[in-house]
Amino acid sequence: MPRAPATPAAERRAAAVRALLELAADMAPDQISTAAVAGRMGVSHGALFRHFPSREALWTEAVHWSTGELEIRLEALAGQAFRDPDGEVAALLKAHAALVQAHPGLLRLWFAELQRPGTSPAREEGKAFMGRFRRRLQEVIAAGQARHWFEPDLDPGELAGLLVAVHQGLMLQGLAHDSLDQLGERTEQAMGLILRGWHRRPPAEAGPEAAPGG
Template identity: 35%
Template sequence: MRRAKYLPTEDRRNEAVEAVIDLASVRSPEDITTTAIAGRMKLSQGALFRHFPTKDAIWRDVMKWVSDRLFERIDKVAGAEDDPVAALEAMFMAHVAFVAEHPGVPRILMGQLQRAGATPAKQAAQALTSNYATRLRRILAAGKGSGALPAGLDEAAAATLFLGMVQGLVVQALISGDQAQMLDNAPRVFAIYRAGLLQDVKLTEERG
């Protein structure tokens, strides 16, 4: 099937975003040039810049795409569950599956968070992480309110651990280059998290 020579601006911008995500799955995001993006799209650089004023604008749209698609997926599965622990498990599995389908996404996210200065893309990456944690704390608080989770559960720590589990699986998959390993390990990792959630953990301070 031949590529359409002329596409609406929104379609062409989405095509550029997908090109960046595909490229990031096989190379460092810092090494992705506008020449490479345009080449992936079979366009000239000039044609690419008719849709994006700067390279930073491309990265901003990439982060918006990631945020929109990820939250659409996890909100859908979480909303289908009445039990808070089941909702968290559904979110966890959906997130891991999303990364397995788009291995360039974690490379992009980590790359943006490590950038110096407050670029639009970095701000979008920070907002994604913050909004995700807010969703988790909301589910955890609802679970405590309904009695499904222990009243003494530390919501902030539980949300941090949830995100840390996803990040740990992702980093190990990046190191090994094996996305299937992440999918295989996810259910066992969440089983341990579930067991911890249901324990009424009491933290004690050592007094000298």
């Protein structure tokens, strides 16, 4: 009897990441075993270990996939024309939100890695991506300053960090309420409120001269 064709390694690895993220959507990542991932995939534990020799390797692969997917989504925005920096900032953060909405387990996995003591390849890759993401926001804000859109004394790096912090807070809030449905819209609204406070204001017009003796 002819043997069934082997599943390509890349396809099996992608299936393992999907299974991990599906499980993480309903349970704490620390409680997910590689045996559970294998069961979700419908393969033996040994078959999974041929591709991922450790739990850490699988977690790292999931973060690697997510950062790669985000880079693709962000690159797609690079060629778009935005009317103002506010729109570009919102688009960048909404691209991030869209991936999280599509894969809620990914958010649980990210935060679990960030809270873990010490370091890990998954944690370092996630931190490296967030550093690049923050610099991208910083560049957009600086470009807005060059176009006289934002106040000239604004520190682009500090504002970029604030925007990321607010976005992460909204994601955590979504997890707390078991709903990420409105994450993109809430992110856009929050960014609009924050950036509005940094818009450059036209100089005040000089008032009429005081009347003599007034």
